[in-house]
Structure formats: structure tokens, C-alpha cells
Amino acid sequence: MGIVSNYIWEKGVxxxxxxxxxxxxxxxxxxxxxxxxxxxxxLQGEWGGYMTERLVDWFHKICLPACGGRRQPGxxxxxxxxxxxxxxxxxxxxxxxxxxxxLIGNGFYIFGKGxxxxxxxxxxYNRPQIKELSFPMSGRIQRGVGLLLHTPLLTExxxxxxxxxxxxxxxxxxxxxxxxxxxxxWQEGRSRGNTGPVGGIYLQVL
Amino acid sequence: xxxxxxxxxxxxxxxxxxxxxxxxAQVYLVRSPEDKKTYALKYSPYTDRxxxxxxxxxxxRHPCFPAWAADGRAAEGAYxxxxxxxxxxxxxxxxxxxxGMPERMAVGVGLDVAAGxxxxxxxxxxxxxxxxxxxxxxxxxxxxxxxxxxxxxxWGEGTQKKACRAGTYGYSAPEQFWEGVKVTPxxxxxxxxxxxxxxxxxxxxxxxPYDTMEYCSRHCGIRGxxxxxxxxxxxxxxxxxxxxxxxxxxxxxxxxxxxKHIGDKIRSxxxxxxxxxxxxxxxxxxxxxxx
Numbered sequence: 285m286g287i288v289s290n291y292i293w294e295k296g297v298x299x300x301x302x303x304x305x306x307x308x309x310x311x312x313x314x315x316x317x318x319x320x321x322x323x324x325x326x327l328q329g330e331w332g333g334y335m336t337e338r339l340v341d342w343f344h345k346i347c348l349p350a351c352g353g354r355r356q357p358g359x360x361x362x363x364x365x366x367x368x369x370x371x372x373x374x375x376x377x378x379x380x381x382x383x384x385x386x387l388i389g390n391g392f393y394i395f396g397k398g399x400x401x402x403x404x405x406x407x408x409y410n411r412p413q414i415k416e417l418s419f420p421m422s423g424r425i426q427r428g429v430g431l432l433l434h435t436p437l438l439t440e441x442x443x444x445x446x447x448x449x450x451x452x453x454x455x456x457x458x459x460x461x462x463x464x465x466x467x468x469x470w471q472e473g474r475s476r477g478n479t480g481p482v483g484g485i486y487l488q489v490l
Numbered sequence: 491x492x493x494x495x496x497x498x499x500x501x502x503x504x505x506x507x508x509x510x511x512x513x514x515a516q517v518y519l520v521r522s523p524e525d526k527k528t529y530a531l532k533y534s535p536y537t538d539r540x541x542x543x544x545x546x547x548x549x550x551r552h553p554c555f556p557a558w559a560a561d562g563r564a565a566e567g568a569y570x571x572x573x574x575x576x577x578x579x580x581x582x583x584x585x586x587x588x589x590g591m592p593e594r595m596a597v598g599v600g601l602d603v604a605a606g607x608x609x610x611x612x613x614x615x616x617x618x619x620x621x622x623x624x625x626x627x628x629x630x631x632x633x634x635x636x637x638x639x640x641x642x643x644x645w646g647e648g649t650q651k652k653a654c655r656a657g658t659y660g661y662s663a664p665e666q667f668w669e670g671v672k673v674t675p676x677x678x679x680x681x682x683x684x685x686x687x688x689x690x691x692x693x694x695x696x697x698x699p700y701d702t703m704e705y706c707s708r709h710c711g712i713r714g715x716x717x718x719x720x721x722x723x724x725x726x727x728x729x730x731x732x733x734x735x736x737x738x739x740x741x742x743x744x745x746x747x748x749x750k751h752i753g754d755k756i757r758s759x760x761x762x763x764x765x766x767x768x769x770x771x772x773x774x775x776x777x778x779x780x781x
Contacts (some may be wrong), residue, residue, distance in 0.1 A: 305775035312767035333777015
């Protein structure tokens with residue numbers, strides 16, 4: 285099972301600071317992929333930036349060594365602990381929203397808080413389907429499905445079926461094309477009046 | 491094209507386009523009225539700092555650095571004219587290699603950069619570059635690496651004061667951010683180690699996780715000998731690193747000629763760490779770390 289992913293991170297038309305921070309880390313250990321994807325949105329992007337920075341640090345220093353053996357607690361418990369620590373460090377006012385996905389082999393764990401949207405695009409059958417996932421959630425991921433993590437502004441004025449239509453198409457597996465599709469999604473929203481800053485990650489399980 | 495001062499000429503040079511903006515200066519592509527050649531012109535309101543840079547560049551005659559052409563004072567600042575090096579930065583090149591570039595290529599770039607830095611360290615008194623980062627390395631169309639921006643370079647091994655701290659977090663040696671600590675050529679060795687690690691792993695040292703040694707020790711793409719070399723460059727204690735870049739240059743040259751490969755297999759078997767294949771490492775944010 286392989287994962288291809290790409291992201292979109294765009295400022296609004298006013299050209300100000302993007303309050304969205306995102307992280308996409310993919311590492312292969314002993315034939316399986318360990319991935320961490322997360323999007324954070326906060327005022328001025330400060331908290332989100334700090335949180336993603338902490339998560340990257342956690343991923344490399346704690347998660348990867350924990351994935352190497354059969355140690356307890358597992359990566360999921362370790363992540364929950366880390367999220368708790370990060371949240372406790374700042375006051376309620378400066379906190380923002382976050383949503384992410386930890387993928388170890390074919391096991392996934394979706395975590396988040398606030399208004400970040402995580403959608404599942406099921407392309408396994410002829411007629412692709414899309415649905416919004418709630419968090420926290422865990423399970424096993426299957427080949428042929430795609431996951432879209434994004435800030436609400438990216439798809440605010442688009443119908444789920446339209447999102448599905450843009451993301452699903454021939455040659456969807458390649459990263460270059462994924463970038464184009466994400467950009468198409470953003471431009472479609474922009475043409476309908478969404479001019480704010482956006483961030484999104486799309487990943488496809490092969 | 492108009493410059494920052496609102497004129498189309500700086501010191502008699504015709505401004506063609508803006509090449510970039512730094513923290514304290516702007517760089518323009520200009521045409522000389524005399525020989526009609528194009529040059530890079532650096533304009534800064536910090537006159538003293540730019541004049542020091544100009545003096546350093548004038549004294550350096552090495553193919554790794556742009557050739558000095560002229561300097562002078564313009565309205566509310568100063569300018570430095572130097573050779574224009576067309577090409578892309580190493581930072582831009584690395585976007586094509588999210589999981590690191592081939593070892594041969596990284597060694598080639600590393601050799602070019604280390605040769606330039608070693609030349610600086612051989613000066614009397616030694617010159618310290620201090621701002622080693624991928625954005626300061628230009629890869630020319632011939633595939634050679636050249637160093638630009640000597641704005642942070644200093645003469646000798648002086649004591650660092652708060653006002654003259656320079657460098658990029660992640661690339662710069664820890665002692666560069668401490669007050670009252672001597673800056674030595676070992677700072678540049680640390681920066682070179684970070685640059686080599688970036689090229690081999692694709693992990694930008696200026697982005698989290700900043701600790702390069704952590705992932706270098708796990709990266710399956712870095713061979714045993716290279717790993718030892720990187721570990722020596724990236725020691726937090728400057729006394730444990732190579733004393734200057736000439737030592738690293740020699741090691742890299744030996745690595746390129748193949749003298750350093752024997753025993754790699756045996757060592758890699760003995761290692762008791764997890765071997766990782768880094769596929770993608772992206773972190774996008776406007777957040778800046780405060781020190």
C-alpha cells in the first residue's frame with residue numbers, strides 16, 4: 285500500500301499572513317509507511333504554527349522510534365498525550381482549530397478539534413462518493429480511498445458532489461495532477477467569492 | 491525598472507530588474523554604462539555593514555564567490571556591485587528532491603561549497619561566513635555551486651556581541667546565538683554539515699524538526715562513513731567538530747574518490763537503529779520561532 289499526497293496553502297487576496305499551518309510527513313520503515321498529516325488554523329497562525337512544529341518534532345523524535353518495535357504505549361496513545369500537552373500550554377483565547385491524520389501501515393487515527401474538515405473520497409467503485417468524517421476516529425484504511433483535510437473556506441461554496449468531481453478523474457494518482465486538482469478546487473471556490481486564505485491536504489491510498 | 495529610491499539608476503548603473511530582497515538589503519540586476527555588462531547590485535541603507543561586505547568580497551578571489559566590481563555611496567545608503575551569477579538557488583533545486591538528492595550530486599555541491607569556505611578559513615586572519623544556508627548557494631547552468639551573500643561574514647575569531655549575532659536558526663551553530671562566545675571557523679563546519687544533511691535527506695534544517703542529527707542517524711540513504719562525517723560536523727560542542735572546512739573538504743574528496751567506502755557494509759550491519767526512508771517532509775507556516 286502506497287500513499288501519494290499533495291497540499292494547497294494559499295494566502296487570501298488581501299495578501300496578509302496566512303493563519304493556516306500544515307504538516308505532511310511521510311516516512312517508510314520496514315516496508316510500511318508512517319504518515320502524519322495535520323492542518324491548524326488560528327489567529328495570525330501563531331498557535332497553529334507552534335502546534336505543527338511540535339507535532340513534527342513529536343513525529344520524528346517519539347513516533348518513529350515507537351513504530352520501530354512493539355513498545356507500549358503505542359503511537360496513538362503517545363499522540364493523544366502530546367496533543368493534551370500542547371493544548372494545556374496555551375490559553376483558550378489563543379487556541380485555534382486543528383485536524384489531522386496519523387497513518388501507520390493501514391491503521392489510521394483521525395484527530396482534531398474545531399472547524400477543520402476531513403472528508404473521505406471513496407473512489408473504489410465506478411461512482412465516487414464523498415463524506416465528512418467526525419473525529420476522533422480510528423480504523424483501517426483501504427486501497428482506492430482518498431482523504432481531504434482542509435480549512436472550511438476551501439470548499440465553503442462548493443457542493444460535496446462538485447468536490448468529488450474535481451478530485452476524482454483520470455490520472456488522479458500522480459502528485460503533479462493532484463496539485464492541479466487541488467488548485468482547481470481552490471480556484472472554483474475563489475470564482476464563487478471565497479477570497480480568504482486556505483489550506484488543504486489531499487492524500488490517496490494506492 | 492525603478493529602484494527602491496524611485497530612480498532607474500543607482501550609482502550610474504541602469505537598474506534592469508529586482509533579483510531579491512533580504513532582511514537589510516535589496517539586490518538588483520544592473521547594466522554598467524561603461525562595458526554594457528550586467529552585474530548584481532546590492533543596495534543597503536546600512537552603509538558600514540555593506541562596506542565591510544565589500545571589503546571582504548574584494549579580498550576574496552575564488553571561483554566560489556562572485557567577483558567584486560565596484561562599490562560606492564548612494565542616497566541614504568551604499569551599494570556594492572558584483573558579478574551576476576545566473577542560476578537557481580539550492581533551496582529551489584531541493585524542491586525537486588523532497589526525499590533528498592543522489593549522494594554523488596550532494597557530494598559535488600558539498601565539495602564546491604567546502605572549497606570556498608576552506609579558502610575563507612585560510613585567510614589571515616580567518617574569515618567566517620556565518621550564514622550557510624541553501625538559499626545562499628547558487629547552482630549554475632554548468633552544475634557548479636557558488637556562494638553568495640557575505641553580509642554576515644566577519645574577520646577573525648572575535649567575541650560575539652549581541653548586536654552582531656547573525657545566522658539562520660536551524661543552520662547556524664548553537665554558539666552563534668549565545669552572547670560572549672567566540673565565533674570560530676567551526677561555525678561554518680556546522681552550517682556545512684546541515685547543508686549536506688539537507689541535500690541528502692530533503693529535510694530543511696530551517697524547518698521543524700530542527701535537530702538534524704536525530705534523523706540523519708536513522709536515514710537509510712546515508713552511508714556509514716557519511717553519517718560519521720555528518721555527526722562530527724554537527725556536534726553541539728565546537729571543539730568536537732572539524733576545526734575548519736579544509737578538513738571536511740579533504741574528507742569529501744576522499745569520499746568522492748571512493749577511498750572512504752571500505753567497511754561501510756560492516757558498520758551498517760552493526761548499527762542498532764531503525765532505518766527510515768524519508769518520502770516527504772513538508773511544513774508550511776508563517777509562524778516564526780522566537781529565541
